[in-house]
Amino acid sequence: MEKSINTVSIVGPTASGKTKLSVELAKHFNGEIVSADSMQIYRGMQIATAKPTKEEMDGIPHHMMDFLPPDKTYSVASYVTDASKCIADIHSRGKLPFIVGGTGLYVDSLLNNVSFSDDKRDEDYCLELRKIAEEQGTDRLLEMLAKFDPESAERLRENRNLKRIIRAIEFYKTTGKTITQQIEESHKIPSPYITVKIGLNCRDRQVLYDRINKRVDIMLEEGLLEEAERVINSDLSYTSIKAIGYKELIPYFKENKNLNDCVEKLKMETRRYAKRQITWFKRDSEINWIYIDEYNSFEEIYSYAKAVIERGLLYG
Template identity: 55%
Template sequence: MIKAIFIVGPTASGKTALSINIAKKFGGEIISADSMQLYRGIHIASAAPDAEEKCGIPHHLLEFLELDEEYSVADYVIKARRCITEINSRGKIPVIVGGTGLYISSLLDNTEFSEQKTDFLLREELEKRFDSIGGEKMLEELREFDPTSAARLHPNNRRRIIRAFEVYRISGKTITEQNELSHQNKGFIEPLVIGITYNDREKLYDRINRRVDIMLNNGLLEEARTTFADTNGKGAFQAIGHKELYGYFSGEKTLEEATELLKQQTRRYAKRQLTWFRRDDRINWLYADSCDDINENAFKLINEFLKEENR
């Protein structure tokens, strides 16, 4: 199995800086696990690292999609696995960093996607049905053949509800059944998962608020304005950081109101990320607001992890 290091946690927690320090010290290459950093044209909103921040460390799965391209979890996992294998073949350590929980868990759980084809006619049929009867009714129907998935999904989560139906109609297996099969298979990676969070949630929220202010100073308004006229609800057009500003461009909100909405939505997103990651007992949590040095503690965990193969 390939040893891989995962750095996870909520937005604005310091994942990028830690991952680069780890890659520099242990000879790693970084793979993004952030669903919005895949896209070109939203560099500021997605907080993708720039050339200076990268410090010469190779980065993968960053800013390679057009804004209107849709990219599924299956697409991501297949490509990320390929990156992990290639990085390992160069004698480097894969460092996967991001806050998109489904990307992270699908890699950790060895979720099998290779046979899940996309039937665009079926998807269109399911999308029309969802729009016709609504999420609550679709969840009732999903509950009949996949109650586990139905219990996890929110009625407003259109994409995932449709995907659950799609997978079942194409493969004859529910997503739950496929995940169980994946768990039974030997994974191809041996992971060390490090999470960054804060004991004091308000400190994280303060960091989020400051980050939004910095983004605005760095040109977020101009970046968002370029997507405003073309928005179609697909791909990166749903990104937090742009859509909250559209009300300002249309005259429905003042800049102050749009900015506060962006801060509020980003804080809510961070809370959802923490809820997702907190249920995973594989994560070794480090607290950025503790007296301990977060880099030093991460390095200790990694040294022990890498020593294990030599015992």
């Protein structure tokens, strides 16, 4: 497949400034934004997921955001299918697609044109595996996975994402293939995208952590507690209620724990998440990194990012 669609991706950890930069760049380059955030897809989860407001969008269309009921599950395979359609539509109208977000698996799977098999899910087996994790711990599932797919077990051991560990075991049971085999086969199909990649980060990690802490404080001012209480007390899926910003406040609402302690836990978990995001994106040597704490103003960051995109679009 010949690469024929120009795209721009803007990635990086939470609170690094992706929203503002992407909107300003989209205005300059006649673009539209395709969100790559696994939690912003859900309706009614505005504050905790840092979903941009109408004012922040500033007239730029945003796709793949705020479209799914919170009680529905959504896979990376579904994301690739749906986001690809958005990109094709944006491109067909002569506009430049911007893929913006911090969910590395979404970004990489989309831009690398990863294909997924149409296997059916075994929900009963997934529940059985989740029960094992609750009773014996996540390490037990990693031991099970390592017996037939040591590569995936090693990869998942770092972030200990229970959903993906369960999926890797279930995938082998239902298809007879390992997730590692599936990933290798899926990358054989060329990507149709020529992508200029920009990553936002801070050279001084404490600067990023301070931004995260401030963001959490602002979220609380904007009504995070009220939103979290509504989400926690509703009949939502395991995935959505476990979003950072909700799960850390469950002890406050359910166990009368001290609010300040829960907020500090929320800040800590968000900082840890940012660290995992940085680790993920650092593996991509094609990303042009912008360390925002090395610039004196947003205007300087914007000017540099604009130059990177212009150069990338010119030379492909």
